[in-house]
Amino acid sequence: MIDWVTLLLIVIKLVVILAVVLSMAAYLVLAERKILARMQLRHGPNRVGPFGLMQPLADVIKLLTKEDVVPAGADRWIFLLAPALAALTALLAFAVVPFSPPVTILGREIPMVVIDLNVGVLYFLGLSSLAVYGVALGGWASNSKYSLLGGIRGLAQLISYELSMGLALVPVVLQARSFSLTDIVMAQQGLPFLVTNPIAFFIFVVSVAAEARRVPFDIPEAENEIVAGFHTEYSGMRFGLFFVGEYINMVILGAVTTVFFLGGWHGPILPPFVWFAIKVLAVAFFFIWMRGTLPRLRYDQLMHFGWKFLIPLALINVLVTGAVLLWLGN
Amino acid sequence: MATIIFYILAMTALAATGMCITRRNPVHAVIYLVNSLFAVALIFYLLGAPLVAAWEVIIYAGAVMVLFLFIIMMLELAPTEQPQGAGWRRWAPVLLFSLIILGCTVALMAVDPDAAEGVPTYYASPRIFGYTLFQEYALAVQIVSFQLLYAAVGAYYVGRTPRRRQEAG
Numbered sequence: 001m002i003d004w005v006t007l008l009l010i011v012i013k014l015v016v017i018l019a020v021v022l023s024m025a026a027y028l029v030l031a032e033r034k035i036l037a038r039m040q041l042r043h044g045p046n047r048v049g050p051f052g053l054m055q056p057l058a059d060v061i062k063l064l065t066k067e068d069v070v071p072a073g074a075d076r077w078i079f080l081l082a083p084a085l086a087a088l089t090a091l092l093a094f095a096v097v098p099f100s101p102p103v104t105i106l107g108r109e110i111p112m113v114v115i116d117l118n119v120g121v122l123y124f125l126g127l128s129s130l131a132v133y134g135v136a137l138g139g140w141a142s143n144s145k146y147s148l149l150g151g152i153r154g155l156a157q158l159i160s161y162e163l164s165m166g167l168a169l170v171p172v173v174l175q176a177r178s179f180s181l182t183d184i185v186m187a188q189q190g191l192p193f194l195v196t197n198p199i200a201f202f203i204f205v206v207s208v209a210a211e212a213r214r215v216p217f218d219i220p221e222a223e224n225e226i227v228a229g230f231h232t233e234y235s236g237m238r239f240g241l242f243f244v245g246e247y248i249n250m251v252i253l254g255a256v257t258t259v260f261f262l263g264g265w266h267g268p269i270l271p272p273f274v275w276f277a278i279k280v281l282a283v284a285f286f287f288i289w290m291r292g293t294l295p296r297l298r299y300d301q302l303m304h305f306g307w308k309f310l311i312p313l314a315l316i317n318v319l320v321t322g323a324v325l326l327w328l329g330n
Numbered sequence: 331m332a333t334i335i336f337y338i339l340a341m342t343a344l345a346a347t348g349m350c351i352t353r354r355n356p357v358h359a360v361i362y363l364v365n366s367l368f369a370v371a372l373i374f375y376l377l378g379a380p381l382v383a384a385w386e387v388i389i390y391a392g393a394v395m396v397l398f399l400f401i402i403m404m405l406e407l408a409p410t411e412q413p414q415g416a417g418w419r420r421w422a423p424v425l426l427f428s429l430i431i432l433g434c435t436v437a438l439m440a441v442d443p444d445a446a447e448g449v450p451t452y453y454a455s456p457r458i459f460g461y462t463l464f465q466e467y468a469l470a471v472q473i474v475s476f477q478l479l480y481a482a483v484g485a486y487y488v489g490r491t492p493r494r495r496q497e498a499g
Contacts, residue, residue, distance in 0.1 A: 078357070119456060122384035129392025133364070136396070140357055140403055148403060155400045159393065179456050 013114050017094050025247035026056035032247075032288045039292035059240075066236035071142060074233070078141035083234065083241035086134025090248040093127045096120040097255045098182045100265050100273045112273075113182060120181040121173060124256055125166055128211055132158040134245065135213075135220060139230035150229025153299065154220035157210060160306040161217075165207035167314035171200045171321035172260050181256075185264030192263030199317045201261045203310055205286075208253045210306070212246065215291040219299055254283035336376055343369035356402045360395055367391045378453040 030045065030052065037044030045052040070079055098113035117123050132155055139151020173179060175196065176187035194201045210217040221229030231242045258264060258279040265272035297305070346366035353359040371386035454462075463471060 075357075078361070117380065119380045119384045122381070122388060126384055126387040126392055129388055129396070132396055133399075136399055136403065137357070137361070140399075148406075152400065152403050155396060155403070159396060159400070162393070 009110060010114060017114070018091070021091065021094060021248060021251055022244075024251050025244050026060070028247045028250060028284055029059070029243070030055050031284075032291070035285070035288050036292050039289075063237045063240040068236045068238060069233075071144065071233045073143040075141040075143070078137050079233075080238070082134050082138030082141060083231075083238045083245070084134075085137065086131065087241050087245035087248060089127050089131040089134065090245050090252055093124050093252045094255070096123050096181050097252070097259060098185055098264065099255070099276045100271075111182070116180055116182050119179050121169055121179045121184075124181075125162075125169070128165070129158070129162050131211070131249070134242075135230050138234070138242070139220075142230075142233035144233050146226040146228075146232045147230050149226045150220045150232070153226075154213070154230055157213070157217065157219060157302065157306075160303060161207045161210035161310075164203055164306060164310040164314045165211060167311065167318060168200045168204040168207060169260065170314075170318045171197050174318075174321055174325055181259050185259055185266070188263040188266060192261060192266070194261045194263075197261075197317070197321060199313065200321070203314050203317070204261065205257065206310060208257060209287060209290065210302070212249045212253055212287070214250070214287050216294040216297045217302060218296060219302060222296060250284055250287055251280065254280040254287075257283045332376055336373065339369045339373050339376070342366070343373070357399070360399050360402065364391050364395050367395070379459070381454065381456045381459045 033055075034044040034052070045055045048054040048058045070076060095114040096117050098111070098116065100112035102109050102111045104110070135154035135158075136151045139147040139149075139154065142148070172184060172193055175193060176184040178184060178187070213220055221231065226232070231239055234242060255276075258276060262279045262283075264279075265276045267275035267278075270278075343366045346362045346369065350359045350362035350366060353362060367386060367390045371383045371391070374380075374386060375383035
């Protein structure tokens with residue numbers, strides 16, 4: 001027998017999450033343009049609506065009315081589906097993120113997460129490793145040299161940084177003694193893991209920036225080398241999907257950084273949900289700040305940094321954390 | 331319910347694998363294989379092994395196939411041409427191996443009728459799975475990881491630049 005109330009609750013949660021994440025992604029685009037402009041002593045978009053607040057809407061209308069070009073010689077179906085794949089894998093990861101402790105409504109305890117998988121951490125890692133297919137297939141299907149180069153760079157970068165990201169999460173799982181994201185937040189009741197394991201936090205944030213292809217790791221789309229990388233040939237809303245996908249990715253990565261290291265919804269005075277939103281936005285602001293500050297890495301620098309510094313550091317960190325936990329346990 | 335989902339997934343896995351080995355375009359073959367791996371991962375989940383399902387996606391779909399795709403894109407492999415020779419030469423091995431597998435399955439069921447019911451569903455939580463793997467089968471895990479280390483060292487030796495290999499003798 002299907003439990004209709006549970007099903008309805010899941011659908012409501014999905015709709016709310018979709019609406020919140022999409023509007024957050026749209027406004028992150030505006031926030032990024034505004035903050036970058038301020039850092040470069042400009043004003044940024046300020047013409048559409050008060051303080052330029054309607055700019056995302058204007059952008060969507062512009063992108064939707066543009067011609068949707070498919071280049072000659074492109075692999076049509078893969079070309080058309082790749083942008084959706086990029087946005088989809090980012091959205092799906094939100095299913096396991098708990099954004100508030102369970103709420104009791106009408107005597108029914110409702111967990112504030114779509115599904116609390118006991119392999120939640122691995123679910124997130126799996127989806128983040130699938131995210132590269134959108135980039136790689138989009139670059140390949142375009143049948144253009146610049147796109148292909150961008151796609152190959154994206155693949156190589158993701159393979160390299162996925163390892164250090166996974167290894168940075170091992171100490172978190174060791175400390176929380178669970179793969180479930182809700183249990184990980186619960187384990188940070190006293191101290192967030194940022195305090196107890198700052199090295200893992202550092203490795204995770206760097207790897208996350210590389211996974212999201214943010215500056216200084218935006219080598220797959222380096223404008224002054226390969227035009228726009230994997231999305232060179234895309235136009236209209238398909239380009240928009242790649243673009244929005246990147247910002248959805250920023251929201252989700254901000255959310256998982258909050259869950260894994262910043263203590264999730266825990267915080268004094270303010271309600272848990274507000275704390276969660278503040279922490280996610282703080283991580284997003286950090287990424288934007290980094291973009292306004294750091295120059296782009298060279299391709300070989302990126303590879304060397306990942307394989308020769310981050311991964312060994314992450315392995316040593318796993319070893320040390322394990323040893324300390326064992327010592328504390330005895 | 332679970333039986334219906336199992337059959338849908340099994341059909342998907344078989345169809346995707348079939349498409350994978352018949353495609354001439356290597357990138358299309360990779361996409362079909364990823365689909366097949368997803369279906370297999372979900373079957374593992376259905377059988378009560380969420381950890382194995384997650385690893386199937388992370389390691390096979392997320393790492394191994396990504397590497398395949400990387401190599402294909404790097405070498406710009408063109409779609410392969412139709413092989414020469416009579417048609418039966420291509421189909422005979424497939425037919426032979428299919429018959430062998432079918433024969434084995436039928437023989438197994440004839441010898442031991444209970445085997446047809448399969449193993450009882452058992453839920454393996456990550457904790458139980460980890461203890462089984464790293465306590466009960468610790469030696470096997472160590473041997474396999476040593477083998478992977480040999481492979482890595484071997485690949486490193488083969489992959490060195492020719493000049494440095496000459497210097498080393």
